[in-house]
Amino acid sequence: MSERVISEEGDRRVTTGSERGAQRLIADRYLLYEVLGRGGMGTVWRAHDQVLDRPVAVKELHILSLGDEEHRVRLRRAIREARAVARVPHPHVVGVHDLVEAEDRLWIVMELVEGPSLARRVEETGPLPPEHTAAVGLQLLDALEAVHAVGALHRDVKPANVLLRRDGNAVLTDFGIAALDDGDFLTTTGELVGSLEFMAPERVTGAEAGPASDLWSLGVTLATVCGGQSPFRRPAAPATLHAVAYEEPALPERLGPLRPVVEALLRKAPQERPSAGAVRAELRLVAAGQAGTGPLPPATVRVRRASDPVADAETVTAGRQAAVSHGEPVPTAWGTTSLRSAEGRPARPRRLRWVLAGTAVLAAGAVGGLFLAGWPPFEDGPKAETTTVSQVVQAGAGWQAVTGVSVRRGDQVAVRFVSGQWTAATANMPMTGPAGYDAQTDKRLDGAKDCKVKKAAPFGALLAVLAGVKNPPVHTVGRGLTFRAAGSGTLQLGMNDTAGYCSQDNRGSLTVRVSVTHES
Incomplete structure (x- = not known):
């Protein structure tokens, strides 16, 4: 079977005469009205929860719930992960109310966000300035860390999956669909689900995905929102896949102070990407209109000797980053948000392993705590x-x-x-x-x-x-x-x-x- 690629360019809000007023009742509870959006993985309906008497959004997934036993096992595992995300109470994570099976398919019942997507906002008003982009990035990073903390991944972070509330605050959505693509579907059906230009290299090549994969997608999203176009977009899908896996990103000058953090997030090897805490510190500075601290170190660093000159230089870099405060309210493009952080757990290993050329850069950062703690260098001992x-x-x-x-x-x-x-x-x-x-x-x-x-x-x-x-x-x-x-x-x-x-x-x-x- 030849490989097929489903590229979801994002849900576009449409309403057709044949779909308006469909009045379908799902699970004896959710009454469907008109279509709000459509994408490669599902159709979003405006609906009404008749039990709780409230408006909701219902996403009809293009994944049948019927199949062989192996398929059902994967589906049950994916449902558990989607429900884990539903337990995340967070202002920048869309509220997931229910996950039901009806008409031989899955339906995700979500909070109805009355506002455009971030993709639509950029399309209508143009790219955001670096400061506003960083403010949005802080909200999305906070949302991702909350999801990673429960052991789940998003896997499809992109501007089309970010909705803007009426007050302008960002809401990350489509977690349930992302959870259904757990990597096994790639090897059994030959399909890649999602938007290729926002996928991390390890996802494109079938290697292990983890929280760092979502951070890559966040980096592409920031570059797209501020630069006006994805740095990996190419005329055809194969070229896009090659660009994601092997080519350096095409980053415009308009990124300005946002460029260092985007470059760090878009490092090909997951272990070379910075920690969420380092990304947060850099975004805080950019959102406040200040210059960043420069190149960001990888999240995990191994150092051979504390007295090595390179180690000493790393200590200074880490100390400067550690001085950035954390946990205080942060001004955003549309208000103030209180940010919390949590590194995610590693995702389940996949069957197909692929390692990017080269090894992780043994870079600056993690030994700063040793210097700040007053540990002496080991010179003659x-x-x-x-x-x-x-x-x-x-x-x-x-x-x-x-x-x-x-x-x-x-x-x-x-x-x-x-x-x-x-x-x-x-x-x-x-x-x-x-x-x-x-x-x-x-x-x-x-x-x-x-x-x-x-x-x-x-x-x-x-x-x-x-x-x-x-x-x-x-x-x-x-x-x-x-x-x-x-x-x-x-x-x-x-x-x-x-x-x-x-x-x-x-x-x-x-x-x-x-x-x-x-x-x-």
Whole structure:
């Protein structure tokens, strides 16, 4: 079977005489009216929820729910992921109300956003200035991190999938459709679903996709919104595929201060792209009309020796980026939004593996925490090797092992807070950072003191423990902690509210940077 490519150029809002007033009733609840938009993967209807008496948008997916057992297994897995996204309450994520099967196909019931898409806005009024583009980018980045925090991906970020509310704030939509393309459909049907010019190289070639793939698509979206055209658009689909996988992006001069962050997001290898926290810091500066900090380092960096001249230069770069504040309200093109951050989990591995030429650049950034913590350089003493990784700590997941590092007796371990917020009780407690709640707020959970892992620390505090060591102490990390390992074990992180059933109503996540230095 020859490969077919479905290129979805975005839903265009149309209404035809034959479709107006269709009055179809779906799942004995949703009454369809006129068509709002149509794309390669589905048709969007204006509808009314007769049970809750409210207007909704219903997307009719062009994917039959019938099929063989293997197809049904994939479909059930995709439905679970779509429902995970539906549990994300976020001002810049479209509200997903329901996912139903009717007439032998799937239907996604969503919040009805009365406003144009970002693609239509640019088409009608022209490209946005760099400052406004960065403001939109901050909102979309915040939305993506919320979705990544529940273990899901978007997979089709593009201007046509961004709706603008009446107040001008951006809303990322079409999560449900993206979740249905989990990579297996590519190998079984030979189809690529989505918009080719916004796909990350690893998706185009069938390799493993993850949160970095969504960040690539965000970079193309920013370049398109500010520059007026996708930097990978070509006259034919094969040429577009080749451009995405192998060619450098064509970026116009009008990107101005936005150019460095876009170039970093569009690095071909996923491991070379910057972290969401670094992207946020850069976008904040551009949105405020300031110059950026320059090239952004990869999200994960491995450094051989802290005394190496290159390592020293990396320390200075990281320190400058760490000085950018996080978590404060940010002015946007249309108002003020409070941003929260959460690095995503890696996606499921795919059957077809492809590795882009070259290896990840061992670049600046992650060792800045060592310098800021006051660690001395190793000059005449023993040689040292430092491994630094980023880790997402989920609020309700209990103790979570830090992957990518090993800890031996005598190693120096540093944990540094990067970004994010979480809550110890989603219905009753506000969001907090790694230090946990202040004393007065903490008292509101006095009735649940038994849920604390460390009694002396407040609820919501970030904790660390070295599992595998006899009687290991539980450390309160807060915004930063450095300690010497008393034995060999696995570093685990978690919220101070991780005792069994107690953590079921926790929400949110923190991103931290962990550095382990081995001396030899």
